[in-house]
Amino acid sequence: MYIIAGLGNPTLQYExxxxxxxxxxxxxxxxxxxxSVDARKSRAFIGKGMIEGQKVILxxxxxxxNLSGESIRGLVDYYKIDVEHELLVIYDDISxxxxxxxxxxxxxxxGHNGIKNIIANLGTQNFPRIKVGVGEKPKKYDLADYVLSHFSKAERELMEEGYQKAVKAVEMLLDGEMEAAMNEYNRKVKPKEA
Structure with missing residues (x-):
């Protein structure tokens, strides 16, 4: 069984x-x-299902x-998950x-506080993760303000493509294709010509 955890902040203002x-x-x-990701456990919304023939908990x-690790630690302990092989964390990356x-x-x-807290709570940094780019912080911008800002319309379209790629990456990882997924997605994609 796999735990696939996506990081974020609750409440509508952060959507x-x-x-x-x-x-x-x-x-x-x-x-x-x-x-359906609507059951509550360990201070999280969770949903159980099957992806690529594997049992997963979303x-x-x-x-x-900043306290993501507390919730994830509770779920890892409850479901007796091997964090090196059965936990996958998905989060934003400004680089x-x-x-x-x-x-x-x-x-x-x-420098990602959510990941910092997960590492502190699990006592290891050996767990797979998918980082999703959100663009570099403009100069003179406060980092907290930037990561809590919304995407422009053009950025939203790129993010939608990114989410679809992330889904494919998850499918590959669940199929045991970590190396192939890294080869496929870790290279720089050239921006489309306008």
Whole structure:
């Protein structure tokens, strides 16, 4: 069984912000595989279903981003998940262009407070993750204000493509194709010519 956790902040005011792309990917997966993510457990909304022949639990922690690890730790313990092989975390990354993906088997938090808290709660940074690019913070912008801002119309279209790519990446990872997924999605995509 796999736990696929998308990071974000609860409540309507954060819907559609850069920091909530993890939730958006979970919603895209839930829609494609007809999984209702409305049960409550360990301070998260969860939904159980099947993706690529694997049992999955889709998770949207409701602890606010900076305490994501508390919610995920509770679920990992309850379902006795092997975090190195059965946990997948999806979240925003400001060092990637809008809609770009980067897949990692493990790694540091890279300044992301949600991931920092997950590492602190799990006691390891060895868990797979999919980072979804939300674009670099403009100069003179406060980081918190930037990640809590909404996408422009053009950016939203790129993000929709990014969510579809993230769904395909999840499917590949569940098929045991980590290397292939990294080869497919970790390269820079050239922006389309206008």
């Amino acid at each position: 559609g912000t850069r920091h909530n792309v993890g939730f958006d990917v979970i919603d895209t997966l839930a829609e494609k595989y007809n999984i 998770v949207k922690p409701q602890t606010y981003m 990637l262009d809008v809609g770009q993906l980067r897949i990692r088997k493990k790694g540091s938090a890279g």
